[in-house]
Amino acid sequence: MATAKIDIVGPNEIPLIAELYSSVFRPARDAAFFRRRFQGRYNVLLLVASMDESPVGFFVGFELKPSMFFAWLYGVAPDQRRQGIASQLVEAVHSWAAEHGYEGIRFECHNQHRPMLHLAIAQNYDIVGIRWDPDRNENLVLFEKSLANS
Secondary structure, three states: OOEEEEEEEEEHHHHHHHHHHHHHHOOOOOOHHHHHHHHHOOOOOEEEEEEEEEEEEEEEEEEEEEEEEEEEEEEOOOOOEEEEEEHHHHHHHHHHHOOOOOOEEEEEEEEEHHHHHHHHHOOEEEEEEEEOOOOOOOOEEEEEEEEEOO
C-alpha cells in the first residue's frame, strides 16, 4: 500500500479538483460546476491526495444536515488505483467529520462503480436504500456509516 499525503485545500484549489475530477469521470467538469454546487453549502471539505508531490486523488463533501456529512465525490487517477489511496481519503474524511461533530457520513454510488461499492463495504458502510437518478436513468446505491464507533 502506498502512503499518500492528504491535504485539506481551500476554494483556490477548485480548478485542481475539477482537473482531477475530469481525469476520472465523464463528462468533464470545470471549476464553475463545483462552485455552483457549493453555493449555500455548509462545511465544504476539499481534500487532495498527493504522491511524490503530484496530485493523484481528491475528495469533495459538505454538510447534509447538522448530524450528517455528505461525501459527494471521491476520485483517484486511473494509473494510481489499487494502492490504498481511496481508503486513505475515506479515513481522512471520517477523522475530519468526527472532529467536527458529525454522527455519520452518507454517500451515493452508481452500481457500475464497483471499486467504490467494495470500498464502502470494506469500510463498514451500510446500504440504506436506493434512489433513482433521472440524469443517468439508473439507480444509485445509498450508503451510511455511523462515526460513533470509528
